[in-house]
Amino acid sequence: MNGKKLSFLADESCDFGVVRALRAEGHDVLAVAEMMSRSDDRELIAFAQSQERILITEDKDFGWLVHVAGVKSNGVIFIRFPGHSRSVMAKIVCDVVEKHRDWLSKSFVVIEPGYVRFSELP
Numbered sequence: 001m002n003g004k005k006l007s008f009l010a011d012e013s014c015d016f017g018v019v020r021a022l023r024a025e026g027h028d029v030l031a032v033a034e035m036m037s038r039s040d041d042r043e044l045i046a047f048a049q050s051q052e053r054i055l056i057t058e059d060k061d062f063g064w065l066v067h068v069a070g071v072k073s074n075g076v077i078f079i080r081f082p083g084h085s086r087s088v089m090a091k092i093v094c095d096v097v098e099k100h101r102d103w104l105s106k107s108f109v110v111i112e113p114g115y116v117r118f119s120e121l122p
Contacts, residue, residue: 003101004113009048011057021090049074075105085113
């Protein structure tokens with residue numbers, strides 16, 4: 001890892017391989033799966049915002065919360081990988097984090113195999 005350490009909150013839907021890979025790169029990652037068994041999306045995004053953490057999820061409801069409901073965020077990474085591509089998912093997420101670290105807290109980021117889209121937070 002070349003840049004500063006980033007702080008993330010990994011939603012319970014986030015594949016734990018992503019959590020382990022980001023931690024191995026030196027990032028501070030809180031995993032909801034390690035903290036509680038059930039969570040509320042609005043509470044999670046509010047917690048991430050209050051802790052200045054970028055939320056990582058595979059739950060598309062966060063897109064609605066940010067873009068339609070206007071819920072404040074410190075950045076969201078939405079991962080969309082089908083089963084046959086999941087073996088490379090953690091590496092691709094780490095690559096995106098390293099390459100675009102300065103944009104993550106200002107954006108809703110969608111990461112798919114071969115495709116990354118950034119939209120500015122409202």
